[in-house]
Amino acid sequence: MGLLLTYAKPYWKKIIVAVLSVTLLAASTLAQPQFLEKMMTAIIQDQSDVILKNGVFLLALAFVGIAAGITGTYYASQVSQGVAADIRRAEYEKIQAFSLQQVQSYSSANLVVRLTNDINQVQQLVMQMLQMVLRVPMMFLGAIILAIWTLPSLWWVVLLMIALIVLSSKRIFSMMGGYFGKIQQLIDQNNTLAQENLAGVRVVKSFNQQGQEEASFADNTNELTAVNRRIGYLFNLMFPIFMLISYAAIAAALLFISTSIKEAPDQLAKITPFITYLNQILMALLMLGMISTFASRGFVSLKRIGSVMAEETARLDKEAAGQPIDKAAFLTKGLRVEKLSFTYPKAKEPVLKDLSFELAAGQTLGIVGSTGSGKSTLALLLARLYQPTAGTMTIDGEDVQNIQASDWHQAVGIVMQKPVLFSGSIEKNLRMGNPDASQEELAAAVRAAQAEDFVQAYPDGLAHEISERSANLSGGQKQRLSLARALVKKPRLLILDDATSALDARSEKRVQEVLEKDFSKTTKVIIAEKIASIIHANQILVLDEGRIVGVGSHQDLLDQSPIYQEIYASQKGKGADHE
Numbered sequence: 001m002g003l004l005l006t007y008a009k010p011y012w013k014k015i016i017v018a019v020l021s022v023t024l025l026a027a028s029t030l031a032q033p034q035f036l037e038k039m040m041t042a043i044i045q046d047q048s049d050v051i052l053k054n055g056v057f058l059l060a061l062a063f064v065g066i067a068a069g070i071t072g073t074y075y076a077s078q079v080s081q082g083v084a085a086d087i088r089r090a091e092y093e094k095i096q097a098f099s100l101q102q103v104q105s106y107s108s109a110n111l112v113v114r115l116t117n118d119i120n121q122v123q124q125l126v127m128q129m130l131q132m133v134l135r136v137p138m139m140f141l142g143a144i145i146l147a148i149w150t151l152p153s154l155w156w157v158v159l160l161m162i163a164l165i166v167l168s169s170k171r172i173f174s175m176m177g178g179y180f181g182k183i184q185q186l187i188d189q190n191n192t193l194a195q196e197n198l199a200g201v202r203v204v205k206s207f208n209q210q211g212q213e214e215a216s217f218a219d220n221t222n223e224l225t226a227v228n229r230r231i232g233y234l235f236n237l238m239f240p241i242f243m244l245i246s247y248a249a250i251a252a253a254l255l256f257i258s259t260s261i262k263e264a265p266d267q268l269a270k271i272t273p274f275i276t277y278l279n280q281i282l283m284a285l286l287m288l289g290m291i292s293t294f295a296s297r298g299f300v301s302l303k304r305i306g307s308v309m310a311e312e313t314a315r316l317d318k319e320a321a322g323q324p325i326d327k328a329a330f331l332t333k334g335l336r337v338e339k340l341s342f343t344y345p346k347a348k349e350p351v352l353k354d355l356s357f358e359l360a361a362g363q364t365l366g367i368v369g370s371t372g373s374g375k376s377t378l379a380l381l382l383a384r385l386y387q388p389t390a391g392t393m394t395i396d397g398e399d400v401q402n403i404q405a406s407d408w409h410q411a412v413g414i415v416m417q418k419p420v421l422f423s424g425s426i427e428k429n430l431r432m433g434n435p436d437a438s439q440e441e442l443a444a445a446v447r448a449a450q451a452e453d454f455v456q457a458y459p460d461g462l463a464h465e466i467s468e469r470s471a472n473l474s475g476g477q478k479q480r481l482s483l484a485r486a487l488v489k490k491p492r493l494l495i496l497d498d499a500t501s502a503l504d505a506r507s508e509k510r511v512q513e514v515l516e517k518d519f520s521k522t523t524k525v526i527i528a529e530k531i532a533s534i535i536h537a538n539q540i541l542v543l544d545e546g547r548i549v550g551v552g553s554h555q556d557l558l559d560q561s562p563i564y565q566e567i568y569a570s571q572k573g574k575g576a577d578h579e
């Protein structure tokens with residue numbers, strides 16, 4: 001609720017207009033039966049001038065009601081759309097600042113739902129609240145008071161009708177129970193299924209999984225439909241039950257009036273407004289039911305958005321801490337990692353255990369190890385995309401925690417195992433490395449990454465558009481452009497996680513030569529499956545099940561490390577010894 005108030009604050013003037021308009025609408029609705037009673041009395045007494053006068057008043061009141069209704073709806077929709085847009089923008093901004101850990105702990109599909117469906121629910125909640133917040137209690141209480149004031153002897157009919165409606169709706173709402181939370185959960189799953197299926201469309205088709213995919217999507221959709229239907233049934237049940245109760249109340253009122261009409265004939269003129277008030281009470285209760293429905297869904301969504309905002313703010317503050325750095329003076333002595341351990345969120349076992357190593361500035365560290373030994377995880381920790389669970393990392397003697405994360409990311413280039421490029425031009429992607437890079441600098445990075453041939457083959461060169469999920473690029477092209485993007489940054493520390501695996505041996509060798517020559521001052525961490533890729537590294541780490549089991553040069557490890565010997569032997573003849 002605090003979140004809603006914060007975002008509603010800038011709209012306070014429009015909120016006041018909206019609320020006042022609907023209050024005026026409620027007042028005009030409540031006043032109408034009074035004129036109706038006067039008209040009925042005048043009809044009974046055959047006073048045509050009074051009939052005409054009250055008829056005009058009634059018409060004027062109806063116009064006031066219509067004008068107030070339109071104004072209220074106009075401002076309520078302006079406020080609800082404005083608030084929703086502001087929350088959406090703020091939530092998106094904050095998700096952008098999320099750490100990798102945070103994104104993964106929510107899952108991307110879940111975050112998409114929180115940004116779309118949940119925001120829509122909140123928008124509807126604001127709209128309904130503004131339309132009904134004062135109107136419903138005013139109509140409800142006003143109609144009760146005026147009904148009893150009109151026909152005091154029938155007070156019990158009013159109260160009995162309300163009691164029966166409240167009791168039956170309470171029962172129906174308790175039956176709706178946790179359905180709203182369940183709906184959000186199912187929408188999350190629905191999104192995950194659709195996203196995974198579309199992202200992995202090639203695998204789905206090549207393994208003929210369309211049937212299975214359809215089946216699991218249908219299961220989820222059916223469950224969602226079933227829950228929605230149950231809510232719909234219960235909600236729709238409310239209306240006939242309410243109608244039944246109100247008709248019973250009207251019948252009771254008519255019955256009691258008919259017995260006393262001879263003694264008090266003026267009651268005949270009062271029965272019409274009385275029945276109108278009973279209907280207004282019913283309407284108010286129905287609106288209350290609707291508000292509760294929207295409120296239940298809206299508050300579930302608000303809570304989900306709130307949890308994103310709250311958690312992320314705390315971590316952001318931590319990230320923002322630290323000293324700004326001078327990039328030119330960054331990593332001039334060396335990098336030192338001490339007793340570093342890391343456990344993934346929700347995992348039981350650490351994937352990296354007690355790692356310690358040192359790397360002098362400008363040197364190259366090679367990392368090899370079996371599948372799942374923790375190489376990529378170490379790369380992500382060095383790039384500060386994850387925070388270590390234990391241990392320290394220092395640069396030139398300074399704890400990296402004291403360096404602003406954004407500065408760190410500016411000085412460190414990482415090329416990930418699975419290259420990710422964004423839809424848009426090649427140039428736009430490269431400029432992520434340095435928005436101010438000159439055309440010469442972009443061309444040099446493209447050349448260094450051995451991407452020049454295929455980029456130049458496009459008639460529009462760097463302006464060539466990369467399509468969604470880089471579907472129009474081959475694996476090797478994606479790797480080359482990802483490498484070029486990191487090189488545009490002119491990083492002080494370059495981390496390559498199996499970044500040249502899709503390159504042919506000749507291109508890979510050229511990349512190594514360029515890195516050696518043009519990036520000689522850059523400290524490099526190169527993770528590779530192929531020993532040939534790191535054979536000349538100053539130092540090589542051998543990882544096994546998250547531990548360092550060997551450190552040294554290629555020759556040292558060949559002499560001392562059985563695991564390294566094993567890897568080398570398995571690659572011999574496949575290019576490992578092509579040097």
Ligand SMILES: Nc1ncnc2c1ncn2[C@@H]1O[C@H](COP(=O)(O)OP(=O)(O)OP(=O)(O)O)[C@@H](O)[C@H]1O
Pocket residue numbers: 104344345347351369370371372373374375376377378417
């Ligand atoms: N996001 C994640 N959440 C939980 N566990 C993870 C996550 N990413 C990786 N792991 C686990 O951490 C371990 C190390 O994974 P990592 O990707 O670092 O290995 P790797 O040495 O790079 O493997 P490969 O050579 O196959 O790329 C694996 O057991 C993997 O299952």
